[in-house]
Amino acid sequence: DTAVSQTPKYLVTQMGNDKSIKCEQNLGHDTMYWYKQDSKKFLKIMFSYNNKELIINETVPNRFSPKSPDKAHLNLHINSLELGDSAVYFCASTRIRSSYEQYFGPGTRLTVT
């Protein structure tokens, strides 16, 4: 049973396209996150949702929009993809925000050509 799952695991697309990455957790957690890992392996928070409410929105281009249909799902939609968007995107979740112990999905490697 996968705790935090992401689809797809790999995504290759052309500049200018719009794409979505889906994340689901079956842990009953209230808070979910999106992190971006760049080509140098640096991980940085992008967004956080708690019970479907956006609580973190770091300095991320408006082309990135998170959507949380329910507390088990947090999807990431990216418009007008650019070469610099190529990265690995991780979804994570935590049961109690104050514990900071996060469970990560397997990551989605996005390649923009």
Add this chain to the structure above:
Amino acid sequence: AQTVTQSQPEMSVQEAETVTLSCTYDTSESDYYLFWYKQPPSRQMILVIRQEAYKQQNATENRFSVNFQKAAKSFSLKISDSQLGDAAMYFCAYGGGSQGNLIFGKGTKLSVKP
């Protein structure tokens, strides 16, 4: 703002030997958590060990232990009896504040020689 620094981009250890990975952080908060995550080539992020700042006792998990020096803001990871499967990127992470996200260091790539 909180920061996490890992000063060793790469480390190497002989199988069965012990290696220590360094991490320092900066924060003005008194209550927070520190973590080490392992990322093997599969890219899955795996929690190795966690330390609560209010606990003076250093956390241990089997062959993994930490040396937490709160005053010095240092949080090193010691891996004993290194195994080939320990080869991976290791990330130190800080958790504090109200938003619940983690702040990561840049990582240390650990190689294990047979």
